[in-house]
Amino acid sequence: MFSEEDLLPLSSLQHLLFCNRRAALVLLEGIWDENRFTAVGRLVHDRVHTAETESRNDIRISRGLFLRSLRLGLTGKTDVVEFHRIQESCDLELQGQGLKTGVILPATQGLWRPFPVEYKSGYLRHEEGYEIQLCAQAMCLEEMLEVQIAEGALFYSKTGRRMEIAFNDDLRKRTEESARRLHEIVRSGVTPTAQYEKKCDKCSLISMCMPKTTGTKKSVRSYWEKALE
Numbered sequence: 001m002f003s004e005e006d007l008l009p010l011s012s013l014q015h016l017l018f019c020n021r022r023a024a025l026v027l028l029e030g031i032w033d034e035n036r037f038t039a040v041g042r043l044v045h046d047r048v049h050t051a052e053t054e055s056r057n058d059i060r061i062s063r064g065l066f067l068r069s070l071r072l073g074l075t076g077k078t079d080v081v082e083f084h085r086i087q088e089s090c091d092l093e094l095q096g097q098g099l100k101t102g103v104i105l106p107a108t109q110g111l112w113r114p115f116p117v118e119y120k121s122g123y124l125r126h127e128e129g130y131e132i133q134l135c136a137q138a139m140c141l142e143e144m145l146e147v148q149i150a151e152g153a154l155f156y157s158k159t160g161r162r163m164e165i166a167f168n169d170d171l172r173k174r175t176e177e178s179a180r181r182l183h184e185i186v187r188s189g190v191t192p193t194a195q196y197e198k199k200c201d202k203c204s205l206i207s208m209c210m211p212k213t214t215g216t217k218k219s220v221r222s223y224w225e226k227a228l229e
Contacts (some may be wrong), residue, residue: 002073008186010067010076010136013178017129017183022205023182024191031208058085060105060112067140072179079119080135080155083112103145114141116152117162124156124163128174135175136168 008027015023054061054156060083068075086102102111116137119129131154138149153162165171186194196211203209 001070002049002183003070004068006073006183007068007070007075007183008073008179010074010133010140013074013133013136013175014129016178016182017132018060018199019203020181021184021192021194021209021211022203024185025209027182028169028189028191033203035053037217038119050121058087059083060108067144069136069140069143071143072136072139072176074136074140075178076137076140078116078141080117081141082117084115086111086113100147101150103147114138114145114147116149116150117155118152119155119157121157124159124161126163130154131165132175132178133169134165135171136179138167139172139175 012023012027015026062081062083063079065078065081066075067078083103083105100111102113105112117132118130118134118137134152134154138152141147142149149167151164151166153164155162194209194211200206200209200211
């Protein structure tokens with residue numbers, strides 16, 4: 001278990017899954033910059049967070065809920081959590097585990113099943129970082145509400161469609177491993193060396209990371225000798 005002081009931003013999981021060095025630059029060195037990709041994504045999140053709570057028949061929609069998990073050592077905020085009314089009494093408890101699949105909401109009757117939804121810019125697609133980030137949100141909710149959450153969804157703004165994600169054992173293990181790696185980077189205090197890949201061209205930190213320069217095996221002396229020739 002982690003203490004409150006040790007909690008890391010849940011959003012850093014997405015940096016980590018994109019690049020270990022990127023996560024370290026943000027967490028250890030406090031470096032951040034935007035490009036058109038991150039700016040569009042931020043605007044999508046801002047629009048979601050400023051919308052009001054809604055009720056649609058058997059669904060209650062809450063936005064911007066604060067999260068934390070002392071087990072994963074993460075904290076953050078949701079885009080949307082839908083609470084779906086549970087109709088069948090046989091669905092109220094997981095067999096043999098004693099964990100409820102529904103929670104009580106203020107001024108309502110019955111139990112409601114949490115269903116996290118993360119909003120992303122772009123087109124419908126599978127992306128590991130997004131799916132692990134969503135799973136981490138679900139695991140935070142499970143710990144806070146003492147429920148079991150089987151699935152959630154990623155909503156893509158360009159297509160206006162959502163992709164449902166099942167929180168199976170494999171995804172949960174990868175989420176736990178990612179949280180562990182994130183804490184290892186912070187504990188080490190060491191920013192990994194750069195390794196240029198094609199995806200670097202889309203990174204908003206490329207001008208500060210300089211993977212084509214800092215990622216080479218050449219020494220500083222040889223760099224300056226060549227530059228002064």
